[in-house]
Amino acid sequence: MINDARIQVFEAHQADRGISLEEVKRRLKQLKIETPSWGYGDSGTRFQVFKKAGVPRTTFEKMEDAAQVHRFTGLSPSVAIHIPWDKVDDYSRLREHTESLGIKIGAVNPNLFQDDDYMLGSITHTDQAIRRKATAHLRECVAIAREVGSDIVSLWLADGTNYPGQADIRKRKRWMEEALRETYRELDQGMRLLIEYKFFEPAFYHTDLADWGMAFNLATKLGPQAEVLVDTGHHPQGTNVEHLVAYLLDEERLGGFHFNGRKYADDDLIVGTTNPYEIFLIFYQIVAALREEENAGARRTAERIAYMIDQSHNIEPKIPAMIRSVLNVQTLYAKALLINWKELEEAQVDLDVLRAEAAVREAFEQDVEPLLHMVREERGLPPEPMKAFLESGYVEKIQDRGVGGASW
Amino acid sequence: MINDARIQVFEAHQADRGISLEEVKRRLKQLKIETPSWGYGDSGTRFQVFKKAGVPRTTFEKMEDAAQVHRFTGLSPSVAIHIPWDKVDDYSRLREHTESLGIKIGAVNPNLFQDDDYMLGSITHTDQAIRRKATAHLRECVAIAREVGSDIVSLWLADGTNYPGQADIRKRKRWMEEALRETYRELDQGMRLLIEYKFFEPAFYHTDLADWGMAFNLATKLGPQAEVLVDTGHHPQGTNVEHLVAYLLDEERLGGFHFNGRKYADDDLIVGTTNPYEIFLIFYQIVAALREEENAGARRTAERIAYMIDQSHNIEPKIPAMIRSVLNVQTLYAKALLINWKELEEAQVDLDVLRAEAAVREAFEQDVEPLLHMVREERGLPPEPMKAFLESGYVEKIQDRGVGGASW
Amino acid sequence: MINDARIQVFEAHQADRGISLEEVKRRLKQLKIETPSWGYGDSGTRFQVFKKAGVPRTTFEKMEDAAQVHRFTGLSPSVAIHIPWDKVDDYSRLREHTESLGIKIGAVNPNLFQDDDYMLGSITHTDQAIRRKATAHLRECVAIAREVGSDIVSLWLADGTNYPGQADIRKRKRWMEEALRETYRELDQGMRLLIEYKFFEPAFYHTDLADWGMAFNLATKLGPQAEVLVDTGHHPQGTNVEHLVAYLLDEERLGGFHFNGRKYADDDLIVGTTNPYEIFLIFYQIVAALREEENAGARRTAERIAYMIDQSHNIEPKIPAMIRSVLNVQTLYAKALLINWKELEEAQVDLDVLRAEAAVREAFEQDVEPLLHMVREERGLPPEPMKAFLESGYVEKIQDRGVGGASW
């Protein structure tokens, strides 16, 4: 629990550090982190999917669970859907149901990896008929987005090969481009196509969209409504992800994030649990860009970044895992907002490496619990969202769904 | 096709190089590579298992398919089984069936990762009842090994945690040791417990048996019937696997291999397709040890290494993929047998780095097709095993099994 | 600056969390982090060593600089030396000088990588004469340790090969063991031989002492005075270093640490600047072991871990970089001491993954500045060591040393 003394001391300390808390709180209140419908269902590794009780059986139930996350955190007013996992007969009914829960439908995610036809590729398949089918699915997803009131289609392409020689890499590249051009043309004004990339898995020799460079080049070719989607777990070991973020911001092509945590591959763990400093450093780059945009009256790229969670909760209870995730993101964003920019920029100009590094790290070392309490109180939210959710009785209520809900 | 001229030229060339082909052929004829029953069923990634027609529906049918691999290659007289995937009511009937096919049952593999109870660990679980259950399964596998006439139990432990703090790492270590001691005591004389390790997946924060050092230390503590099992795909990027092989050989604790190929994580691709030189270099270390053992009359560690395939054929036809796998191992072993040891050792003593490196690489660059043809002819095997299998009509015959066979 | 209100709030908050600050402060006051003499000289990458003004010209001056780190932080009462970089004619004079500065000489580090003779190996060299020379150097370092009053010889072995075939890996392994046995026999009672390992560089194909498993096995063979030294930058990407720490603690073979930070290889950056959570998690394992040792009256392994910095300050001012380094270690250790063990252990027993993870992370998120101020005040140290050092005038004083001091 946070008492008044802690809050006062926090405020005084930040004032000493030269931080305007009003500004910090303003930005914090704008933070929105979309959660994914598939994060509420059962998931697992290739070795096993452990079934849990209370898992939603339908997309409608997934939305109800997602609404809980928003209810207690105020952070997650939208939910990404995955087609066909969330395919329904009547999308307007789904939209109504969702909006009646106080949230809305966010990014629409096509699925190009679970149909038997896609074993050797979807939009990059050697067989034109399969490429056509996959492209039609992409176009269908744009239509669904229109129907559910979403302005984002986010594409993760699982295509690739397992062996040298298996296919013609350059032909596949051209087919991919062709399919995405066709999809892009379907977009309404104001819609965005976010292009994700992945370095490995489920294709083990080469993935057709392997890294940010390929996603960026595609986006550039397609046009201004195409942007890059950074999944924090999709990089080779040792990658400086915040550098890529800064780079894409500077090129005005950073569309959004899929947040998660990982130690080795695409482990899809809860964001901020393996290397919280990395997420903080990503936000440091974003805050730098936000400040510049505001000062320069430049194109608002940083401001409209779509923050999304993309995780598999294999062993965790689903809703608490999602609450933990968005709280971790909020915490690390809050820390980045406490950087003393004057101090930092002076040290950079003075070429004082140690002071510059300290200016960034010092913000990370702040305990932001009092700050988050303030923000929650001002917004009429429970000061301790996890505790409030666990005490709400919701978990008990959904047990009658039984075991064997949705999974992928 | 290999004609006489190619063979004569090959023989002459190797004679020029100072290689005794009789010796090489003797060793090649001793090579045995066990295939796994699970390599004949459907498998996939966490994203999708693509179902194929003709996949065996029972362990009995898996044995029939495995027998084909041996029939055409002469390389795979035994088949590893996985309990409970290959659980049958009557193991003596399974044994009889298998032996009637001209092959036998090899390593027995316990499964400690698919029971709901094991979500947070099996022999390392915090709950003693679950640890007991898991240990009982290990003991059961020793009993099954006895029943099917196998002398190897090979343990891959999927246990681990996903988050810092999730469990007490040192307690789990002690529980693991306790369970394995109990299992070890069940072994008959002549039986071996092979201990595998894995650096990542399906536990994403820490795996209880993470590397060769932990497996080796365990084996040392358990006793002389415990040895280390090296899976070529279970290491961090950049690992010099052949160094570990040499190290374990020198410590007389190298029990066997799980061969496969990988580019990033545990991709379980066909061995020898991503980096064939690595497999060759592993065999270079083994051949060095074999030579030393024979000369020194030392304990025969290298001689009794258990070579096994452990792969997932997600997109490949199952039996051809297995034939390709064992042929690749045979090819790379054959190349290692063509190292000119006199040349190599002289260069090493002379500290001539380039000549020493060349002596090893030169063997790799030999085309061993003529050699393998000779060996096959002398053993009465088809000279081109893949071609012979594809023309045999077996694939067509098993189509009536339909789609939806065994998978994991 | 820390005012009374911040301290009071901190104390109250920790009391709320159930933390005994007296206990925490007791442990913090015992923390000792050795700094290396070579960290005060010029260093660089293979591409360039940038020369700085004020760098010490002799080992005597290095000790003077090291004494400053201790003077302002109270954390670094000893200094590791490297032979021959710190070779002097009269070690008792060096010892006297050092002790007159209020510090003492710590670990003695042999150098087996800079003599022309060692290009292809030192204690693993094919040529026996070179092995003898290298072994003699190791024995000399034990003698120097005796002379300077140190009880630690810490061995980092750069030996290895660049190419397959270059040398006989198993022979080198045996020679290495032979040399270390001879060295071990020289140790006085109470002396320890700490064995470091490294996965890569400067040998690029294989390093003779590549990982913790090889160091551990060697230590076990040598005897109880041999232990493993963990350098945080010497692992493959993706390694769970804290797992290795827990493992070695449980085996009672964790001798010490070389702390530093890295993003890709052995970058030798300031500890705690790339992934501070990793250092915290290492201390979490150590604190767990410390608690167990005290409760169980077991062998005091964790208590006598030798903490050492091993970094190259290529672009940073030397003394401030070292102050930053030891302060970072102190900060992260302090955080680990704030783990609520009751909460953590209950969550682990309840199999509550999220609560257990949160119990650990929550400690990390505490701002420990007030705690460290308290500790410093109680010990009569400046509350802000870096500021105090920078204002002390020492930097200005040493400028007359000019450019071109010691380097390696």
Next chain:
Amino acid sequence: MINDARIQVFEAHQADRGISLEEVKRRLKQLKIETPSWGYGDSGTRFQVFKKAGVPRTTFEKMEDAAQVHRFTGLSPSVAIHIPWDKVDDYSRLREHTESLGIKIGAVNPNLFQDDDYMLGSITHTDQAIRRKATAHLRECVAIAREVGSDIVSLWLADGTNYPGQADIRKRKRWMEEALRETYRELDQGMRLLIEYKFFEPAFYHTDLADWGMAFNLATKLGPQAEVLVDTGHHPQGTNVEHLVAYLLDEERLGGFHFNGRKYADDDLIVGTTNPYEIFLIFYQIVAALREEENAGARRTAERIAYMIDQSHNIEPKIPAMIRSVLNVQTLYAKALLINWKELEEAQVDLDVLRAEAAVREAFEQDVEPLLHMVREERGLPPEPMKAFLESGYVEKIQDRGVGGASW
């Protein structure tokens, strides 16, 4: 030695495989691999540079050594230079000397990492004066290229930071672009600016030009005379380099290669000694593009790729190491030329994964020694270049240069 029978059998075997040797030999005779002047001098790791006897003392002597490589292999008619390592008073004299040796000067490499001013960056430095100085050096290198008759300036940028916060990543990006635009404008028609990238080292937190995507984007912005230079050792672990090669070929931006070998980081070992299959697979992509270009009459990107060696021979004799390197490249290119494209393309169209993989691997498994002998004989070169060089007496002749030649 290769006798007639081996050659006849090789020819017959390739004819059986449907390979036109005339075509293969034609391409092989066009292969040119530039060697770097710095590969003839002493080099080492950050730990030690081992000095060797006979190392060239001047750039003139480096050219003499480089000429030997070409004399015996016929593969290396040009030599890359590095400014200021190869700075001379009179470049036309250097050019004359070089051409009198039967070779010429190739790519000019600026050095932006060894001047004290560049410690915190060169063209990305916060201080404009240093950026101007660095840009002037780049322009000087274009002028030198003009003077020595070279049409390539190849840029490797070591700039980057060691710590989060150390500098403003986006500002540095813009300064880099500015400097390169200015350099680009200096290029004569027909000149190319090749832009290299590196994922790590010597900057350890971020490198300003970190990956192919950044180099590609820069090249695109600069114009058609800017292309990407791929150094095989500059990627994260697990990277599919041949995929990047195919991608850049398809974008018509692949300018050249820096070949070398590595196991972990940028080890700068002899190309083809750690993973020869990777180099072969790179050439497989290049040959595919060459074939397409010829058929389509497209822009000749693949045809004019600049192949260059970039290695550090720390422990190897310099000239033999370079001969080994270019022979390895030739060998692996020859193998790629033996791919049966008809077979491969049919298998790809049939979606026959195993047959397609085999078509590629089969070419790799050919022993190309007879082929290379044929090519050498037809060109009047010694059939065994290494042997011929070692017997030529050149090594003995240069011993009088003594120890202490050029190094970096």
